[in-house]
Amino acid sequence: MCNEYEQHTSYVEYCKVVQNLALGVPIKETELDMPPGDDIRIGDMAPVIRAAGDNIVELAQMKFGFPPTRAHGPLFNYRSQRRHFGASHRCLVPASAFFEFTGKNHPRVKHRFTLVDAPFMAIAAIWRPGRKGQPSAFAMLTTEPGSDVKPFHNRQVVILRPGDWKAWIDLDEPEEELLRPLPAGSLxxxxxxATPHPTWKQDGF
Structure with a gap:
């Protein structure tokens, strides 16, 4: 599952997308609220996009992965099918790319997925307020893999185009219409x- 991603979206680019959606941002928000990150992993702090009033969205720093329980470790991916999220805190995770790994032995092969026609993506997620001194945390939603991801994994995170951002945050469209894989050729x-000094290569599709 997706337990690592990167975030190199510029705040200026992010604001352009938000403005095109006729959404506002808080006056005090700056590029410091969207720090870059090469390899954001479970337990790291990272920005998410959430509702902050009528037609206003804000960036909030949260921890990647819900706290572990007695029976399970941190919950960082959350299956979306046959679930309803009207009572959930919904958010979006801005990302330049997400990663999947293949192979059972080390070093494993690390695959980096990016959008074909956009500089960054937004991953559908839910968040929970912090408790007992812990920060608020988020988990990414997953669905069945689309054609671009299926050769590498049997699940994938839900990537939303900008036109669906507000629909997810407000949940004014059915979940099954929003939380599905992108068409083939989108990624x-x-x-x-997977070594400390990567040299990326393009796959042939």
């Missing part, structure tokens, strides 16, 4: 052997 994929 580029590069790969590398």
């Amino acid at each position: 580029n994929v590069e790969w590398q052997v």
Whole structure:
């Protein structure tokens, strides 16, 4: 499952997309609210996009993965099918790319997925307020894999186009129409052997 992604979206680019959607941002918000990150992993702090009033969205720093329970470790991916999220805190995770790994032995092969026609993506997610001194946290929603991801994994995170951002945050469309894989050819994929110094290569599709 997706337990690692990167975030190199510029705040200026993000604001352009938000403005095109006729959404507002808080006056005090700056580029410091959208720090870059090469390899954001479970337990790291990262920005998410959430509702902050009528037609206003804000960036909030949260922890990747809900806290572990006695029976399970951190919950970082959450299956979306046959679930309703009207009572959930919904958000979006801005990302330049997400990663999937293949192979059972180390070093594994690391695959980097990016959108074909956009500089960054937004991953559908839910968040929970922090408790007992812990920060608020988020988990990414997953669905069945689309054609671009299926050769590498049997699940994938839900990627939303900008036109669906507000629909997810407000949930004014049915979940099954929003939380589904993108059409074939929507994602580029590069790969590398998972070493400390990557050299990315383009896959042939």
